[in-house]
Amino acid sequence: MGQGNWRIRKITDRFAKIAFLCATLFGIAFLGVLLYRIVADGAGWLNWDFFTNFSSRFPAKAGVAAALVGSIWIVLLTGPIAFFLGVGTALYLEEYTKKSWFTRLIQVNIHNLAGVPSIVYGILGLAVFVQGLMLGQAVLAGVFTMSLLVLPIIVVSSQEAIRSVPQHMRNASYALGASKWQTISRVVIPTALPNILTGVILALSRAIGETAPLVVVGALTFVAFVPASPMDPFTVLPIQIFNWTSRPQDDFRAIAAAGIIVLLVVLLTMNLLAVYLRNKYQKRY
Amino acid sequence: MNEAVLKNARNRSTQNQSQKKTSGIVQKKRMNREDFVVKSILFLCAMVSILTTIGIVAVLLVETLSFFKDVSLLAFLTDTKWTPLFKPEHFGILALLSGSVLITLGASLVALPLGLMTAIYLSEYADDRVRRVIKPILEVLAGIPTIVYGYFALTFVTPLLRVISPDMGVFNALSASIVVGIMILPMVASLSEDAMVSVPKSLRNGAYSLGATRLEVARKVVVPAAFSGIISSFVLAISRAIGETMIVTIAAGATPKLTLNPLESVQTMTAYIVQVSLGDIQHGSIEYKTIFAVGMTLFILTFLINLIAQWLKRRFKEEY
Amino acid sequence: MSIIQMKNVDLYYDKHHALKNITGEINERSITALIGPSGCGKSTFLRTLNRMNDMIQGVHIEGEILVAEQNIYHADVNVENLRKNIGMVFQQPNPFPKSIYDNVAFGRRIHGMRDRKELDEVVEQSLKAAALWEEVKDILKKPAYGLSGGQQQRLCIARALAVNPQILLMDEPTSALDPISTAKIEELIGELRKQYTIVIVTHNMQQAARISDDTAFFLQGEIIEFDTTEKIFHTPSDQRTEDYIAGRFG
Numbered sequence: 001m002g003q004g005n006w007r008i009r010k011i012t013d014r015f016a017k018i019a020f021l022c023a024t025l026f027g028i029a030f031l032g033v034l035l036y037r038i039v040a041d042g043a044g045w046l047n048w049d050f051f052t053n054f055s056s057r058f059p060a061k062a063g064v065a066a067a068l069v070g071s072i073w074i075v076l077l078t079g080p081i082a083f084f085l086g087v088g089t090a091l092y093l094e095e096y097t098k099k100s101w102f103t104r105l106i107q108v109n110i111h112n113l114a115g116v117p118s119i120v121y122g123i124l125g126l127a128v129f130v131q132g133l134m135l136g137q138a139v140l141a142g143v144f145t146m147s148l149l150v151l152p153i154i155v156v157s158s159q160e161a162i163r164s165v166p167q168h169m170r171n172a173s174y175a176l177g178a179s180k181w182q183t184i185s186r187v188v189i190p191t192a193l194p195n196i197l198t199g200v201i202l203a204l205s206r207a208i209g210e211t212a213p214l215v216v217v218g219a220l221t222f223v224a225f226v227p228a229s230p231m232d233p234f235t236v237l238p239i240q241i242f243n244w245t246s247r248p249q250d251d252f253r254a255i256a257a258a259g260i261i262v263l264l265v266v267l268l269t270m271n272l273l274a275v276y277l278r279n280k281y282q283k284r285y
Numbered sequence: 286m287n288e289a290v291l292k293n294a295r296n297r298s299t300q301n302q303s304q305k306k307t308s309g310i311v312q313k314k315r316m317n318r319e320d321f322v323v324k325s326i327l328f329l330c331a332m333v334s335i336l337t338t339i340g341i342v343a344v345l346l347v348e349t350l351s352f353f354k355d356v357s358l359l360a361f362l363t364d365t366k367w368t369p370l371f372k373p374e375h376f377g378i379l380a381l382l383s384g385s386v387l388i389t390l391g392a393s394l395v396a397l398p399l400g401l402m403t404a405i406y407l408s409e410y411a412d413d414r415v416r417r418v419i420k421p422i423l424e425v426l427a428g429i430p431t432i433v434y435g436y437f438a439l440t441f442v443t444p445l446l447r448v449i450s451p452d453m454g455v456f457n458a459l460s461a462s463i464v465v466g467i468m469i470l471p472m473v474a475s476l477s478e479d480a481m482v483s484v485p486k487s488l489r490n491g492a493y494s495l496g497a498t499r500l501e502v503a504r505k506v507v508v509p510a511a512f513s514g515i516i517s518s519f520v521l522a523i524s525r526a527i528g529e530t531m532i533v534t535i536a537a538g539a540t541p542k543l544t545l546n547p548l549e550s551v552q553t554m555t556a557y558i559v560q561v562s563l564g565d566i567q568h569g570s571i572e573y574k575t576i577f578a579v580g581m582t583l584f585i586l587t588f589l590i591n592l593i594a595q596w597l598k599r600r601f602k603e604e605y
Numbered sequence: 606m607s608i609i610q611m612k613n614v615d616l617y618y619d620k621h622h623a624l625k626n627i628t629g630e631i632n633e634r635s636i637t638a639l640i641g642p643s644g645c646g647k648s649t650f651l652r653t654l655n656r657m658n659d660m661i662q663g664v665h666i667e668g669e670i671l672v673a674e675q676n677i678y679h680a681d682v683n684v685e686n687l688r689k690n691i692g693m694v695f696q697q698p699n700p701f702p703k704s705i706y707d708n709v710a711f712g713r714r715i716h717g718m719r720d721r722k723e724l725d726e727v728v729e730q731s732l733k734a735a736a737l738w739e740e741v742k743d744i745l746k747k748p749a750y751g752l753s754g755g756q757q758q759r760l761c762i763a764r765a766l767a768v769n770p771q772i773l774l775m776d777e778p779t780s781a782l783d784p785i786s787t788a789k790i791e792e793l794i795g796e797l798r799k800q801y802t803i804v805i806v807t808h809n810m811q812q813a814a815r816i817s818d819d820t821a822f823f824l825q826g827e828i829i830e831f832d833t834t835e836k837i838f839h840t841p842s843d844q845r846t847e848d849y850i851a852g853r854f855g
Contacts, residue, residue, distance in 0.1 A: 013498035017410050120580055127344040172700075238531075257440075263433070
């Protein structure tokens with residue numbers, strides 16, 4: 001190969017690197033513009049009233065009170081249910097059964113469920129919880145739907161957390177005469193808990209941003225009250241944002257941006273909590 | 286000598302003399318009810334995921350079959366119009382399917398090349414420090430709710446595109462496609478990067494020792510070796526794009542249309558389901574049933590695509 | 606007086622015949638060392654004594670092991686109670702990610718002790734018996750991971766002693782430790798012999814010679830020779846034992 005050929009290859013390589021870098025920066029730039037635009041559009045509308053007011057026909061009087069409380073209801077109730085079902089499933093798969101066709105079936109099924117579009121969960125919720133269990137368009141119907149939606153994520157992350165508990169810790173417990181459940185409840189779960197919680201929080205932050213399934217389940221778009229019980233109708237932040245976004249007036253678009261800021265701050269807080277947990281209880285065994 | 290040890294020694298001497306079964310080292314097993322109860326509870330938890338799948342299939346199937354009592358399967362599959370909410374009613378799924386396909390195609394054109402290039406940059410060019418900055422940013426991008434993307438598509442991307450192409454409507458497939466593409470980009474990038482990172486160093490070193498440039502190593506060694514992982518990331522991203530709902534509901538419009546022109550307003554299957562859900566629908570009405578028929582189509586489509594992704598992953602399991 | 610008797614014990618990992626026709630007796634309140642090259646089955650044998658092998662899939666055991674004259678492999682043996690009476694210390698110090706106190710109290714708590722005063726007493730006595738009390742009495746609430754490797758291992762011994770076992774199994778308890786910590790543990794084992802029956806696996810022949818009363822030499826899943834330590838190390842009757850002791854293989 002000649003010297004010239006090498007030069008061309010070198011230059012091509014240089015250009016390729018720049019192209020790859022640009023591709024990478026594109027996503028980052030997009031994120032930057034998106035965040036900038038949202039803050040620029042919405043920050044001016046953020047004030048205390050925005051948090052205490054209900055939605056309104058007048059942009060200046062509109063607020064996220066109902067939606068924020070609705071989202072909190074959903075997360076607070078979905079959390080424990082999804083945690084119990086998810087960790088239970090993970091424990092069953094990792095600790096209580098030998099690998100068999102049945103566990104493989106559950107595992108494959110969970111991976112498939114993770115790929116089902118979220119709106120399909122909404123349809124399930126509509127038919128089973130709203131109509132079938134006759135919960136109506138209540139918080140609880142949304143909670144059950146969301147619990148099923150995030151279940152696959154929690155199962156997979158909990159399985160990883162449980163698998164990362166070293167075998168020698170289980171042995172130490174068994175050698176002291178602990179039963180299986182004592183070993184799991186007093187050694188395995190406490191040791192895996194920070195990682196499990198990290199997964200649960202990340203799954204819940206997915207739930208808090210979901211719009212479509214709750215629209216199908218029948219969350220309302222205009223709610224002028226705070227749900228007082230799990231049987232009350234409700235709305236959530238993303239649906240409120242959706243509602244404002246789809247109105248033609250510019251001012252509503254702007255309060256939609258303000259709503260997005262609230263949503264993103266909630267998400268950011270949850271993610272920071274997850275990172276904090278992960279770092280605080282960094283594996284020491 | 287301490288108390289505990291003394292007591293212990295005493296225990297032992299009594300036990301040696303009288304072979305009482307209850308006080309010995311070897312005791313009779315008690316019925317282990319605890320283990321059974323726990324296992325049963327955990328088994329029920331595991332069954333919830335199975336029941337979810339059964340529930341989804343059953344619910345979709347029952348209402349879809351009821352839908353096909355009113356609408357012929359042939360009309361559903363061949364009619365080119367979808368107008369169930371007003372007369373004359375048409376139930377041609379093609380009009381919605383083409384919307385979903387158009388958006389997915391557009392999104393793939395954005396996400397697949399950019400995602401692959403990002404993955405190549407991260408795995409082959411970037412040093413650790415850069416990677417540690419960029420990967421969390423991509424995770425943030427992946428974690429942004431789709432409603433936020435939808436807002437951005439409508440209020441920023443669409444106006445920008447209309448500067449370039451002024452006759453385009455407020456609702457158009459192009460804007461939605463681009464933003465859906467960016468939404469699935471992190472998925473392509475991170476899954477492809479995972480596949481590339483797992484290509485062993487020795488393969489790369491072999492090529493480098495022959496004087497290959499980074500680009501040549503990436504193109505001729507890493508990408509081919511990680512090919513199945515890359516393709517399966519593409520397929521999963523496509524499945525995600527088809528199921529995407531809020532971006533297309535907000536930005537692509539609500540006019541079901543058999544078209545592949547990205548400048549037009551279209552409606553996807555997902556957007557239709559949202560549109561119907563927002564209205565006041567009578568349980569058991571034909572509108573109600575359309576949700577399930579469309580949902581079934583969507584479910585089958587994404588299920589098949591996910592199966593393909595899994596099959597690809599198994600079929601071309603890299604062996605190094 | 607023997608407390609453990611092995612009668613024709615065979616152990617299989619799936620098809621692999623890991624222990625072959627193990628027969629012998631272990632004396633009460635003595636230290637029995639198990640020596641042999643790695644992979645000879647000495648650790649596997651140790652784990653048959655408290656049925657820790659039950660946990661491993663594909664393990665199958667034949668023959669009888671009598672502890673206090675009862676077969677521990679009998680179908681209706683309460684394994685949890687057996688393990689409570691036969692403590693175990695592992696190769697790597699493996700404290701739980703809990704406080705020092707909670708580590709020692711763990712065994713008693715799972716066996717139902719709730720009373721704070723009683724627990725305090727058990728923790729103190731066990732840590733004293735493991736010669737760790739003076740070092741940790743002011744930091745009982747601190748995480749066990751703050752301790753040094755040698756201290757962690759003594760903590761694990763204290764944890765095992767806390768449930769009042771009568772037999773103590775030790776699986777190369779000093780192999781992960783520095784010489785000073787090793788010396789401390791050996792001294793401790795010497796003390797413990799007064800009250801406990803100790804079976805110790807060791808890869809270190811000097812250690813076996815220093816601390817044990819009896820020694821069993823394992824090779825390829827068989828006991829080649831099992832006799833007093835004195836005899837094994839000075840006048841072994843089998844050529845292979847002599848070769849191993851002399852360092853000619855292993």
